[in-house]
Amino acid sequence: MKIYHHIDDFTPLNNAVVTIGTFDGVHQGHRQIIAGIKELARQTGGETVILTFFPHPRMIIHPENQDLKLITTIQERAALLEELGVDHLIITPFSRDFSNQTAEAYIRDVLVNRIGTRKIIIGYDHRFGKDRAGGLADLLKAAPIYGFEVIEIPEQDINHVAVSSTCIRQALSRADIEQANAFLGYPFFITGKVIRGNQIGRQIGYPTANLLVEESYKLIPGDGIFAASVQLGSETFQGMAYIGHRPTINGMTRNIEVNLFDFSRDIYNQSLQMNFLNFVRHDVKFSSLEGLKEQLAQDRIEVLKLLNGL
Missing domain, CATH: 3.40.50.620 (HUPs)
Structure with a gap:
């Protein structure tokens, strides 16, 4: 083209x-x-x-x-x-x-x-x-x-x-990924550059790649946990995506993060495409990081079920 x-x-x-x-x-x-x-x-x-x-x-x-x-x-x-x-x-x-x-x-x-x-x-x-x-x-x-x-x-x-593009935007805004993807005919995706975060995920055993989306007009779905696939160059990985303000640590900014399964490489400053496949749950505040860690373990199980069609 x-x-x-x-x-x-x-x-x-x-x-x-x-x-x-x-x-x-x-x-x-x-x-x-x-x-x-x-x-x-x-x-x-x-x-x-x-x-x-x-x-x-x-x-x-x-x-x-x-x-x-x-x-x-x-x-x-x-x-x-x-x-x-x-x-x-x-x-x-x-x-x-x-x-x-x-x-x-x-x-x-x-x-x-x-x-x-x-x-x-x-x-x-x-x-x-x-x-x-x-x-x-x-x-x-x-x-x-x-x-x-x-x-x-x-x-x-x-x-x-x-x-219509309008009804897809509305579905994404309420984190209804399944509906948006059905209208689109492909998984909704975000492209961005991996930047350094504050390493909270790493401390609790769920390191994440933090995404910077440079285009301010790009629609970001509603907050929550999602089953995702990530394209990094010619490779594809499974992962658990998060969008939200990290209320458990009283976060002030809205973050876009993904925990890539069975992955340990340094990918800072690299660009990736994150495909949103399923909505898992809404963002909630936990009383401690330990409570968040326990929930993330359950989220991982649910995400793997969704990704593997179980």
């Missing part, structure tokens, strides 16, 4: 099969759309193009609202789209100037002149242009003028999937 970080870097194609969206999470609904453009491209000898945006439009249009967290960072999103076999990914820097284009200018200048769109698959409710005034009707009107075809994803098909 070729990645372009600005529309101006893209050379127009003769036969572009296009879809547009933020594609946060690249979930089951998104995958149906991508399967559609791939099949159209196969039938017509075209190339698939996804036009996406970063930052997320809501971050620019409503900068006063810092509550929006995204399921995937832009790097994670690109990796997931590449796995699905997309030919071209255009990551358009979203700005107020970009959002202020008229619908007509957007169709003419971006879709036709800059991309070379011949077929576009779009949801019935997709909006674009200044004040989100453009929509399916504008595309259908412009299609014969500019020589492209519009394929609408009807409302019933979208509702049939019953998946």
Whole structure:
């Protein structure tokens, strides 16, 4: 997959099969759309193009609202789209100037002149242009003028999937990993760098790798203990993940940690991907470190059962 970080870097194609969206999470609904453009491209000898945006439009249009967290960072999103076999990914820097284009200018200048769109698959409710005034009707009107075809994803098909990035964010926020993963079609994951902690886990026999997630907009699931797998380079390990404020030691910051099973290597400053597979329990405060240690022993047994399908 070729990645372009600005529309101006893209050379127009003769036969572009296009879809547009933020594609946060690249979930089951998104995958149906991508399967559609791939099949159209196969039938017509075209190339698939996804036009996406970063930052997320809501971050620019409503900068006063810092509550929006995204399921995937832009790097994670690109990796997931590449796995699905997309030919071209255009990551358009979203700005107020970009959002202020008229619908007509957007169709003419971006879709036709800059991309070379011949077929576009779009949801019935997709909006674009200044004040989100453009929509399916504008595309259908412009299609014969500019020589492209519009394929609408009807409302019933979208509702049939019953998946949205919003409902996945809600599931993750309440630590409902199983529901989120079902909607995503793959395990939700976090990528980050291993940093030094205060070694409390090591003292009680459960050393952890502490993760630093540099992208402040990345959604972190609700607090608790989780069954996880961890990808470190080309290797995969099983582990017990923790998210929370470590109330037993009156912690002040929210931590993301993972205890890797049967693992003793020094991996400080290395990057890893942590895949969340199952929710085990909510975070609670224990009266002592010994009480926490006893609970972690039980958690490990439960996590191993989940990981091994018992």
